[in-house]
Amino acid sequence: MSEERRLETRLLARPLEGKRALVTGGAKRIGRTLAMALAEAGADVAITYRGSEAEALATVTELQSFGVRALASHCDVREESSVDAAVAAVVDALGGLDLLVNNAGAFETKALETISVAEWDAMFEVNTRGPFLMARAAHPHLKAVHGRIVNIGSLGGLQPWATHAHYCTSKAALHMLSHTMAKSWAPEISVNCVAPGMIVMGEVNPAYEQFARNTPMQRNGRAEDVAAAVLFFATGPHFITGQLLAVDGGLGL
16 A cells, blocks of 8 residues: 555544544543544544543543544633633643534523522533623634634524523523624634534433423434534534534424
8 A cells, every 4th residue: 555545544543643632521421422522533532521531541542542742721611711721731831722622511400490590500600601702712723723613502592491591591692602603703713613412421320211201303413413513513624613413312393
């Protein structure tokens, strides 16, 4: 096999070779799966964590097993100074930034009439202000390399869930923020949003079966399904921007 052919084969297997990615909330659950998928695709990956230091360090070790650079940075996405410091640390360690995945999020089930102002604000601090602060801090670095942003929204931002008003509204705001970012930061930066539906990660709960039965694809989603959508936006044409992709098996239809 020629050297040119070897390079082509390697790029097909690792389409993000040489790219530098940052995944917020990447220590566990869906964020961890997203980070792993990016590393497997060849990207150097930084993750942020707030209270999951042990899980973050374990995830970094697993990321490094793919032969890429990896690091974890403590970050509270609600706080401007913490966000700025984390992005600066990642850029310094990796030498730049090509992809930001805003995954860190909050979720709560509560009747609308019982939601306090503090609970309402707390949801928006994480789900809407956090991605704004992260993207703003990453903007100059992404602009310099024609980078990309992928925000993790939710089917709840597309449909009204009666017992999740503050969550649904915060995710709907994130969807609009994604569109606004895409329009404001083109043509240098592409910005898209993935909106997962019911994603199950090994939990045993009979209630989940109801969602599976109501889903046209007859199953609940997996974190790997979300990762595939993120990889699409991370590796597809840079021309694709401002798009919202529901990963819900048709549950929202």
